[in-house]
Amino acid sequence: MSSGKRVPFKNPVIEWIDQRLPLFTMLEKEYGSFPTPKNFNYLWNFGAIATFMLAVMIATGIFLAMEYTPSTDHAFNSVERIMRDVNWGWLIRYVHMNGASMFFVAVFVHMFRGMYYGSFKAPRELLWMLGVATFLLMMATAFMGYVLPWGQMSFWGATVITNLFSAIPVIGDDIVIWLWGGFSVDNPTLNRFFALHYLLPFVIVAVVVLHVAALHVSGSNNPTGVEPKSSKDTVPFHPYYTAKDSFGLLIFIIVYAAVVFWAPNSMGHPDNYTPANPMVTPAHIVPEWYFLPFYAILRAFTIDITIPFTSIVVISSKLGGVILMFGAIAVLFLLPWLDRSPVRSGTYRPLFKIFFWVFLAVCITLGWVGKNPPEGIYVIIGQIATAWYFIHFLIVLPLLTKYEKPLPLPASISEAVKRKGAR
Amino acid sequence: MSRSFIGLVFLIAALALPALASENAQHPHAPPSGWPHHGVAGTYDRAALQRGFQVYKQVCATCHSMKHLAYRHLAEIGFNEAEVKALAAEYNVTDGPNDEGEMFQRPARPSDFFVKPYPNDQAARAANNGALPPDLSLIIKGREGHEDYIYSLLTGYGQTPPAEEKIAQGMSYNPYFAGHQIAMPSPLVEGAVTYADGTAASVEQMSKDVTQFLTWAGEPRMEIRKQTGIKTLLFLVVFAGVSYGVKRRIWKKLR
Numbered sequence: 258m259s260s261g262k263r264v265p266f267k268n269p270v271i272e273w274i275d276q277r278l279p280l281f282t283m284l285e286k287e288y289g290s291f292p293t294p295k296n297f298n299y300l301w302n303f304g305a306i307a308t309f310m311l312a313v314m315i316a317t318g319i320f321l322a323m324e325y326t327p328s329t330d331h332a333f334n335s336v337e338r339i340m341r342d343v344n345w346g347w348l349i350r351y352v353h354m355n356g357a358s359m360f361f362v363a364v365f366v367h368m369f370r371g372m373y374y375g376s377f378k379a380p381r382e383l384l385w386m387l388g389v390a391t392f393l394l395m396m397a398t399a400f401m402g403y404v405l406p407w408g409q410m411s412f413w414g415a416t417v418i419t420n421l422f423s424a425i426p427v428i429g430d431d432i433v434i435w436l437w438g439g440f441s442v443d444n445p446t447l448n449r450f451f452a453l454h455y456l457l458p459f460v461i462v463a464v465v466v467l468h469v470a471a472l473h474v475s476g477s478n479n480p481t482g483v484e485p486k487s488s489k490d491t492v493p494f495h496p497y498y499t500a501k502d503s504f505g506l507l508i509f510i511i512v513y514a515a516v517v518f519w520a521p522n523s524m525g526h527p528d529n530y531t532p533a534n535p536m537v538t539p540a541h542i543v544p545e546w547y548f549l550p551f552y553a554i555l556r557a558f559t560i561d562i563t564i565p566f567t568s569i570v571v572i573s574s575k576l577g578g579v580i581l582m583f584g585a586i587a588v589l590f591l592l593p594w595l596d597r598s599p600v601r602s603g604t605y606r607p608l609f610k611i612f613f614w615v616f617l618a619v620c621i622t623l624g625w626v627g628k629n630p631p632e633g634i635y636v637i638i639g640q641i642a643t644a645w646y647f648i649h650f651l652i653v654l655p656l657l658t659k660y661e662k663p664l665p666l667p668a669s670i671s672e673a674v675k676r677k678g679a680r
Numbered sequence: 681m682s683r684s685f686i687g688l689v690f691l692i693a694a695l696a697l698p699a700l701a702s703e704n705a706q707h708p709h710a711p712p713s714g715w716p717h718h719g720v721a722g723t724y725d726r727a728a729l730q731r732g733f734q735v736y737k738q739v740c741a742t743c744h745s746m747k748h749l750a751y752r753h754l755a756e757i758g759f760n761e762a763e764v765k766a767l768a769a770e771y772n773v774t775d776g777p778n779d780e781g782e783m784f785q786r787p788a789r790p791s792d793f794f795v796k797p798y799p800n801d802q803a804a805r806a807a808n809n810g811a812l813p814p815d816l817s818l819i820i821k822g823r824e825g826h827e828d829y830i831y832s833l834l835t836g837y838g839q840t841p842p843a844e845e846k847i848a849q850g851m852s853y854n855p856y857f858a859g860h861q862i863a864m865p866s867p868l869v870e871g872a873v874t875y876a877d878g879t880a881a882s883v884e885q886m887s888k889d890v891t892q893f894l895t896w897a898g899e900p901r902m903e904i905r906k907q908t909g910i911k912t913l914l915f916l917v918v919f920a921g922v923s924y925g926v927k928r929r930i931w932k933k934l935r
Contacts, residue, residue, distance in 0.1 A: 337748045347901040500927040507920035514916060518909025530822035
């Protein structure tokens with residue numbers, strides 16, 4: 258930041274500041290003239306959209322926290338007060354509540370885009386891993402946020418998820434008591450979840466800053482997966498992508514607004530409008546939609562693994578499920594070393610392309626299974642889909658790396674753009 | 681690119697579909713006239729809300745509380761200040777302690793919340809065969825099927841249960857209730873209330889009215905929400921159009 262030549266600014270105030278702290282030089286370098294591949298499609302908007310959602314969540318969350326009371330006696334009522342008596346409280350809450358869903362929509366698209374176009378491959382492995390870390394933090398934050406209104410699903414969701422840790426051998430039960438701050442999900446749990454729910458978004462901001470910093474070292478990937486070869490392949494970020502991102506963001510906000518104003522409770526569960534009651538278990542405990550695929554993986558492990566010819570359980574079905582669920586995220590961290598095909602973009606990988614869409618379908622199937630009760634056909638479909646989830650990463654991708662014959666790559670981004678224009 | 685978009689739409693649609701109700705309860709339905717508050721710009725029918733409030737006050741309130749509502753909120757469904765004051769004054773609330781350290785009874789004020797029929801859950805259970813009548817403030821938002829469910833439940837009494845279903849002592853048969861056995865006996869009978877506006881108080885009419893009142897009670901900001909939504913969307917669509925024009929113009933330079 259400090260090294261290199263500084264081009265003076267005409268405005269004396271900006272120049273005065275920039276001489277002492279080159280903020281404007283940095284902004285100009287990273288968001289003004291920053292060379293960006295000229296061939297992005299609209300899927301490349303979702304990074305900016307996710308950043309916008311993070312800002313929306315923090316802004317609305319701070320105002321909600323001013324009116325919210327983290328106590329088992331008052332949490333539910335304080336949320337209802339926000340909905341009824343706080344000026345525009347209903348709007349802020351619905352924006353926040355549905356914002357979580359929209360944030361996950363943006364991040365899911367962003368991740369699948371990265372997988373399809375090989376954006377995680379060298380030299381962008383760390384960039385990808387920082388993204389997965391953000392995703393993990395988002396999941397923790399969203400989970401704790403869903404507990405705060407202290408409705409039936411809040412309470413029972415918290416009970417089910419925290420109980421997962423009891424699957425850890427020997428120390429599991431003690432860990433759960435430590436997490437709860439007592440012997441069940443109760444006031445201490447709600448209080449610490451509120452504290453963490455307020456803290457974690459700022460940790461996410463920090464990781465996102467690193468994510469963007471890493472992006473600005475390697476530069477963006479692009480739909481061809483071919484690195485820019487000359488200045489003909491790139492355009493300055495501003496005004497080209499500021500304009501394109503603004504348009505894409507507005508379309509996204511239109512969808513978001515439609516949900517907030519006309520279907521604000523469509524992403525939630527009706528049971529969460531019933532106050533938490535430890536004595537009454539809901540018929541089906543289901544997490545928010547964005548957790549459903551992982552919930553299905555968690556429940557896919559249905560047998561205890563024992564030492565052969567004995568009844569000594571090595572891995573209980575519960576522990577197995579927990580291992581699978583965390584494994585499903587851990588495997589994402591390893592993706593750069595599982596898919597090592599030198600060709601980044603799925604566009605030039607005829608076999609990978611098919612497996613990518615199958616994988617997407619499997620993830621959606623897992624979500625559908627997660628929504629349904631763990632009985633009958635759902636269990637079997639869930640197990641097959643879970644198996645495929647891991648087969649895709651651990652077997653299909655390494656094999657494709659070895660045996661797939663990719664199509665010839667364009668010589669440069671410009672050539673690819675020209676070829677597409679001619680067609 | 682277009683294929684990626686189809687995939688994306690598919691993903692969102694599949695994940696956002698509301699969970700299917702898996703209980704054996706019969707699927708709830710709306711009244712033949714539909715709901716006036718549905719639709720992009722739908723508003724509550726004030727006359728129906730006031731009639732519905734009367735049904736709640738004279739029938740439901742015997743057992744069901746509405747703890748998130750204050751008497752002042754009734755101004756929003758068309759009662760004037762004097763009417764709200766008079767409605768509140770029909771009830772007594774415990775206040776205090778006064779300067780002597782005593783709790784005392786006084787008539788409710790508009791700022792007081794709806795007086796509950798029972799002092800606590802235990803008293804409610806004791807008076808209702810062990811069953812707890814739920815608070816109705818959020819009953820519409822808190823049940824799968826929402827207003828259709830409550831309307832269907834209220835009009836779903838009086839049918840003969842199938843031979844294989846044994847109805848326990850003190851329970852009623854209602855095909856819309858999960859498990860078909862409900863502790864609440866048929867709450868509405870023809871003419872249970874006398875409407876001031878002369879509307880005939882059929883079970884169907886009272887069910888429709890009280891369901892609309894309960895919908896308002898759960899979501900009192902629905903009207904301003906939809907109105908704000910229309911303004912917001914109009915602005916966003918115009919802004920997005922302008923933004924698209926700007927984008928096109930900037931990218932034209934490249935060719």
